[in-house]
Amino acid sequence: xxxxxxERQESWLxxxxxxxxxxRMPILYVEAVPVRVAAxxxxxxxxxxxxxxxxxxxxxxxxxGRVLFxxxxxxALLRHIEKDLGAMALPQIPPSPVPFTVAEYFPTPGITAFxxxxxxxxxxxxxxxxxxxxxxxxxxxxxxxLTPQQAADPAIIADMDGxxxxxxRHALAHLGHAI
Amino acid sequence: xxxxxxERQESWLxxxxxxxxxxRMPILYVEAVPVRVAAxxxxxxxxxxxxxxxxxxxxxxxxxGRVLFxxxxxxALLRHIEKDLGAMALPQIPPSPVPFTVAEYFPTPGITAFxxxxxxxxxxxxxxxxxxxxxxxxxxxxxxxLTPQQAADPAIIADMDGxxxxxxRHALAHLGHAI
Amino acid sequence: xxxxxxERQESWLxxxxxxxxxxRMPILYVEAVPVRVAAxxxxxxxxxxxxxxxxxxxxxxxxxGRVLFxxxxxxALLRHIEKDLGAMALPQIPPSPVPFTVAEYFPTPGITAFxxxxxxxxxxxxxxxxxxxxxxxxxxxxxxxLTPQQAADPAIIADMDGxxxxxxRHALAHLGHAI
Amino acid sequence: xxxxxxERQESWLxxxxxxxxxxRMPILYVEAVPVRVAAxxxxxxxxxxxxxxxxxxxxxxxxxGRVLFxxxxxxALLRHIEKDLGAMALPQIPPSPVPFTVAEYFPTPGITAFxxxxxxxxxxxxxxxxxxxxxxxxxxxxxxxLTPQQAADPAIIADMDGxxxxxxRHALAHLGHAI
Numbered sequence: 001x002x003x004x005x006x007e008r009q010e011s012w013l014x015x016x017x018x019x020x021x022x023x024r025m026p027i028l029y030v031e032a033v034p035v036r037v038a039a040x041x042x043x044x045x046x047x048x049x050x051x052x053x054x055x056x057x058x059x060x061x062x063x064x065g066r067v068l069f070x071x072x073x074x075x076a077l078l079r080h081i082e083k084d085l086g087a088m089a090l091p092q093i094p095p096s097p098v099p100f101t102v103a104e105y106f107p108t109p110g111i112t113a114f115x116x117x118x119x120x121x122x123x124x125x126x127x128x129x130x131x132x133x134x135x136x137x138x139x140x141x142x143x144x145x146l147t148p149q150q151a152a153d154p155a156i157i158a159d160m161d162g163x164x165x166x167x168x169r170h171a172l173a174h175l176g177h178a179i
Numbered sequence: 180x181x182x183x184x185x186e187r188q189e190s191w192l193x194x195x196x197x198x199x200x201x202x203r204m205p206i207l208y209v210e211a212v213p214v215r216v217a218a219x220x221x222x223x224x225x226x227x228x229x230x231x232x233x234x235x236x237x238x239x240x241x242x243x244g245r246v247l248f249x250x251x252x253x254x255a256l257l258r259h260i261e262k263d264l265g266a267m268a269l270p271q272i273p274p275s276p277v278p279f280t281v282a283e284y285f286p287t288p289g290i291t292a293f294x295x296x297x298x299x300x301x302x303x304x305x306x307x308x309x310x311x312x313x314x315x316x317x318x319x320x321x322x323x324x325l326t327p328q329q330a331a332d333p334a335i336i337a338d339m340d341g342x343x344x345x346x347x348r349h350a351l352a353h354l355g356h357a358i
Numbered sequence: 359x360x361x362x363x364x365e366r367q368e369s370w371l372x373x374x375x376x377x378x379x380x381x382r383m384p385i386l387y388v389e390a391v392p393v394r395v396a397a398x399x400x401x402x403x404x405x406x407x408x409x410x411x412x413x414x415x416x417x418x419x420x421x422x423g424r425v426l427f428x429x430x431x432x433x434a435l436l437r438h439i440e441k442d443l444g445a446m447a448l449p450q451i452p453p454s455p456v457p458f459t460v461a462e463y464f465p466t467p468g469i470t471a472f473x474x475x476x477x478x479x480x481x482x483x484x485x486x487x488x489x490x491x492x493x494x495x496x497x498x499x500x501x502x503x504l505t506p507q508q509a510a511d512p513a514i515i516a517d518m519d520g521x522x523x524x525x526x527r528h529a530l531a532h533l534g535h536a537i
Numbered sequence: 538x539x540x541x542x543x544e545r546q547e548s549w550l551x552x553x554x555x556x557x558x559x560x561r562m563p564i565l566y567v568e569a570v571p572v573r574v575a576a577x578x579x580x581x582x583x584x585x586x587x588x589x590x591x592x593x594x595x596x597x598x599x600x601x602g603r604v605l606f607x608x609x610x611x612x613a614l615l616r617h618i619e620k621d622l623g624a625m626a627l628p629q630i631p632p633s634p635v636p637f638t639v640a641e642y643f644p645t646p647g648i649t650a651f652x653x654x655x656x657x658x659x660x661x662x663x664x665x666x667x668x669x670x671x672x673x674x675x676x677x678x679x680x681x682x683l684t685p686q687q688a689a690d691p692a693i694i695a696d697m698d699g700x701x702x703x704x705x706r707h708a709l710a711h712l713g714h715a716i
Binding site for chain 4: 280281282283291292342345348349352353355356357358
């Protein structure tokens with residue numbers, strides 16, 4: 001789907017419509033854990049976005065966003081990574097459609113490890129090596145690169161909302177790191 | 180979610196609303212490949228539903244259905260398996276939320292190996308051992324148990340619409356069988 | 359392979375031969391995380407073996423053991439689970455040969471999160487629901503069932519040697535639990 | 538492990554010793570399916586090595602080789618890819634240690650879909666995108682790049698021995714391709 005198609009697509013579903021749908025259906029998301037890798041594929045750093053939350057607190061976040069109508073999962077991943085990390089990030093989108101985990105965000109806390117007060121979202125999560133220059137876009141204040149050991153620190157997890165900290169730990173586990 | 184809740188939930192989204200949403204968002208599905216297993220976990224048979232299609236042709240199908248608002252994936256799997264195979268099927272729902280594949284059904288043929296003229300559906304697919312008595316429900320004519328070798332037969336695949344045959348082969352591949 | 363075959367097999371590789379091979383080749387292992395599951399497949403408890411270590415300390419362990427010559431991975435899993443949990447455990451061996459993780463134990467600490475002073479072992483790790491009665495066998499003092507929340511406690515992990523605690527956390531992550 | 542270490546390592550296990558061990562233990566292997574990918578991660582081509590077999594027949598093969606003592610799986614993957622495709626292949630070794638399948642090769646045919654008359658080998662199989670120039674090395678006659686559709690052709694599979702054709706189809710299935 002070209003950017004123009006995406007534009008048109010978005011307009012098909014007005015903010016009002018989206019609000020209505022959000023109360024009636026699970027919404028499909030993709031999430032990406034951006035990583036830097038060595039030549040042997042081992043992860044040397046994990047990228048976290050820093051954003052100011054509504055209440056002014058600085059939060060760490062993963063790349064995340066909705067899958068649009070008629071958009072493939074790999075195209076949604078690519079679009080959201082470019083949107084958050086810039087057009088020069090050179091992400092290596094995984095060749096397989098199998099996510100390393102599926103995160104189920106419920107508006108009611110406690111049903112799963114994930115929570116989103118706005119909606120019931122189901123996110124397919126992927127680890128995505130990025131080889132190029134990353135620059136935080138839009139409302140992101142910064143992009144921080146942490147070693148896997150730093151990323152596994154409970155203090156980092158505490159800075160992440162809605163279960164993003166749990167998702168980060170799940171990614172580190174899938175990578176074989178001590179957590 | 181209790182059956183009563185599901186009932187209520189369904190009523191929240193009228194057929195008309197669903198038709199509108201279907202043209203605007205990807206719809207989240209679960210699909211199950213029911214299998215019989217030996218004590219060592221090896222698959223001895225794969226279950227396929229036989230249904231009469233709109234044009235009167237007999238088709239083989241996998242268990243498949245929509246995930247509802249505020250429904251966990253594992254609850255949706257359980258609900259659709261009971262709906263199709265009966266309440267005594269005793270399915271062993273996988274403990275992990277990671278599907279063996281993700282099938283992307285597009286209304287336009289040829290974008291992926293999967294096609295659904297009604298909608299853009301994204302299905303999380305699971306292999307589900309069933310230990311109890313299975314009885315085809317509702318509009319299903321029969322439930323056929325095939326050996327993995329029989330299920331891998333190209334003639335079987337040709338009887339399955341929209342890419343269900345491809346999904347069945349992906350399941351056999353994930354199980355380690357020759358295909 | 360019948361138990362008699364296994365016996366014969368073991369005799370083919372004397373303790374002396376095994377010691378020699380251990381210094382020269384990676385040894386293939388399987389590891390199982392025994393779990394109790396609800397009807398919806400969600401994990402309600404994780405089973406840990408309690409053993410007295412050589413220095414008299416009580417340690418928590420997962421089910422673990424070598425794959426023998428001409429033995430399938432699923433047969434090795436079944437054999438080691440019966441050896442550790444008894445013949446009535448009724449394990450549900452996963453139908454797919456794909457492990458949830460691969461743990462690489464090196465005799466040198468620090469290369470991976472896993473360490474085994476005796477050898478270089480590569481373990482394929484599986485989550486295995488057990489439906490029957492489990493009784494600790496041989497040198498195990500007890501089998502403790504912990505909730506996933508209890509199992510995620512850092513104090514539990516500290517009681518596990520060689521990286522078994524990390525492996526347990528990786529299993530909880532794969533299951534979608536907060537860790 | 539440096540190349541010199543590998544050299545030394547190999548010398549630790551003489552050809553005679555290896556022959557002895559091969560009749561007594563499963564031998565750990567890695568296998569790689571080399572692929573070319575587009576910017577969206579979708580696979581555009583699969584690489585197959587052409588080798589003359591002992592009986593003079595031309596065979597198609599995947600990258601495959603033994604894991605050495607004290608060698609990580611990712612290092613073994615890198616070493617065998619460089620050995621078969623050359624030093625300029627620029628492989629993107631997967632960041633996670635989880636293989637897409639585990640192929641169990643038995644000296645006795647028919648136990649699994651895989652067969653190796655020399656030994657009982659257990660191979661962890663990975664899909665590996667290669668971004669650089671590939672040149673067949675050593676005894677390989679050529680490296681052929683096929684589209685996923687061409688690679689799924691039953692005639693191609695028939696040219697591959699010991700179950701490599703099945704492994705290739707399992708890889709295509711994991712990638713979501715029609716097979």
